[in-house]
Amino acid sequence: MNSPKLEVKCSVDCCDYWKDSCCNASALEVNPMTGKTPHTSDDTACTTFKPNK
Numbered sequence: 001m002n003s004p005k006l007e008v009k010c011s012v013d014c015c016d017y018w019k020d021s022c023c024n025a026s027a028l029e030v031n032p033m034t035g036k037t038p039h040t041s042d043d044t045a046c047t048t049f050k051p052n053k
């Protein structure tokens with residue numbers, strides 16, 4: 001079975017996976033913000049984020 005492919009637009013330009021307004025990570029994990037039960041997208045966060053150097 002083929003894995004789904006998704007183009008992820010991202011504006012976090014200080015992330016190591018960011019390039020040209022898109023995410024270039026091979027997989028992406030998104031979770032609720034710490035201590036939150038999500039009700040809106042503001043309550044979620046990208047766990048794959050890695051600060052660039």
Ligand code: SF4
Nearest residue numbers: 010012015018023046
């Ligand atoms: S890993 Fe997350 S923060 Fe980093 S470019 Fe991808 S979507 Fe954006």
